[in-house]
Amino acid sequence: MNPIRSYPIIGAVLAQLAAGVVVFALSAMLAGRLDAVGLFWGGLIVQSGVAAAVTKLLGLPVWWVWISLCFPGALMLALNAGDLPAWPFGIGFVVLYLVFSNTARERVPLYLTNRLTTGALLSLMQQRGANRFVDLGSGLGGVVRALDGEGRQARGVESAPMVWFVSFVLSKIERRGQILRQDIWSADISDDDIVYAFLSPEPMPQLYEKVRREMKPGSLLVSNSFAVPGVDATEIWELADRRKTRLYLYEMNQLDSASDEAASGEAG
Ligand SMILES: C[S@@+](CC[C@H](N)C(=O)[O-])C[C@H]1O[C@@H](n2cnc3c(N)ncnc32)[C@H](O)[C@@H]1O
Missing domain, CATH: 3.40.50.150 (Vaccinia Virus protein VP39)
Structure with a gap:
């Protein structure tokens, strides 16, 4: 049994860790040549791109590649969101649950026949x-x-x-x-x-x-x-x-x- 196939979250975490190592190495090499803003945006782009590429190499389904690509940006947005009200996130969660409840329960996501x-x-x-x-x-x-x-x-x-x-x-x-x-x-x-x-x-x-x-x-x-x-x-x-x-x-x-x-x- 391939644990990454059975628990794709493990693959997604590994992909972010691998991308983090690449970002760390590049930041060390480029320190002094890029300003803080350049390092931030460059780091974010490399983190997202490398994580998505590793997820693809691990053979995970395409929606995991999208999750890996968007996760670093979403995390940055959340950390910099300031004092946003909590209720839109609550509503978002309920809507997602009503649409994707079978993804967690049956491990069947929603995608459509062409x-x-x-x-x-x-x-x-x-x-x-x-x-x-x-x-x-x-x-x-x-x-x-x-x-x-x-x-x-x-x-x-x-x-x-x-x-x-x-x-x-x-x-x-x-x-x-x-x-x-x-x-x-x-x-x-x-x-x-x-x-x-x-x-x-x-x-x-x-x-x-x-x-x-x-x-x-x-x-x-x-x-x-x-x-x-x-x-x-x-x-x-x-x-x-x-x-x-x-x-x-x-x-x-x-x-x-x-x-x-x-x-x-x-x-x-
Ligand atoms: C991949 S989608 C396919 C949708 C549609 N058959 C199509 O081909 O366009 C799978 C659907 O099965 C539904 N589903 C999964 N497990 C189910 C269950 N135990 N009972 C009813 N629906 C279920 C999901 O909510 C989802 O809408």
């Missing part, structure tokens, strides 16, 4: 003649609204309060799709032809257990970017977008469901 991938999902539904689609963790509901209609029923399941609210309102305004405020783990997926998930590596084993138990034979789990560890995908689609999105397709087969039913019968 248009090309949504198009690929639409053609997948058309190819298979599928008409029931669910997006587990539907974010702002873009995929659900794009796929609903012309005989297809698409719904989304989302538990982050603010994200759910925005997607619920958009879906009502556009009259496309259904957005439920629900946890992925309690969603009923037994009637769906395609279950779509764009989550993170963390919940994939548990998600696969759920779909194997609950989805009907012949239906499909499609995972954007994250494969189920130890399970061969039925198909992998690599798309021609900038991030070379991979869609992992897992078809539920008769044997899986039959053996699960037999196992639950024996247990009962």
Whole structure:
């Protein structure tokens, strides 16, 4: 197990420490040649740039690179903020919690499926003649609204309060799709032809257990970017977008469901 992959905060701290060493060495070399203002701004820029570069070299996801880049500046702002009132920070914290509550709880952040991938999902539904689609963790509901209609029923399941609210309102305004405020783990997926998930590596084993138990034979789990560890995908689609999105397709087969039913019968 790679501790930096499992606990990216360790990598982010190491990146800031490494950048601090570089800044310290450069400041010692340039002392006397730059004034205090030059040293301050130069130090801040080098600290941010080196920390971001080290974070990238450590292979952390792109949002950690942004965090490493912005952290030194944000820290300086906070330290020099003077007597600012505390309430905007309180409100900011509550808003962030309402949007990103699943990041801490489920280790699933909010990022959105792009248009090309949504198009690929639409053609997948058309190819298979599928008409029931669910997006587990539907974010702002873009995929659900794009796929609903012309005989297809698409719904989304989302538990982050603010994200759910925005997607619920958009879906009502556009009259496309259904957005439920629900946890992925309690969603009923037994009637769906395609279950779509764009989550993170963390919940994939548990998600696969759920779909194997609950989805009907012949239906499909499609995972954007994250494969189920130890399970061969039925198909992998690599798309021609900038991030070379991979869609992992897992078809539920008769044997899986039959053996699960037999196992639950024996247990009962
Ligand atoms: C990476 S985003 C994907 C959004 C959307 N599916 C898309 O592709 O555009 C993952 C979403 O899953 C939601 N999520 C994570 N864990 C969840 C859970 N246990 N129940 C419901 N939603 C969850 C997060 O709040 C986030 O909005």
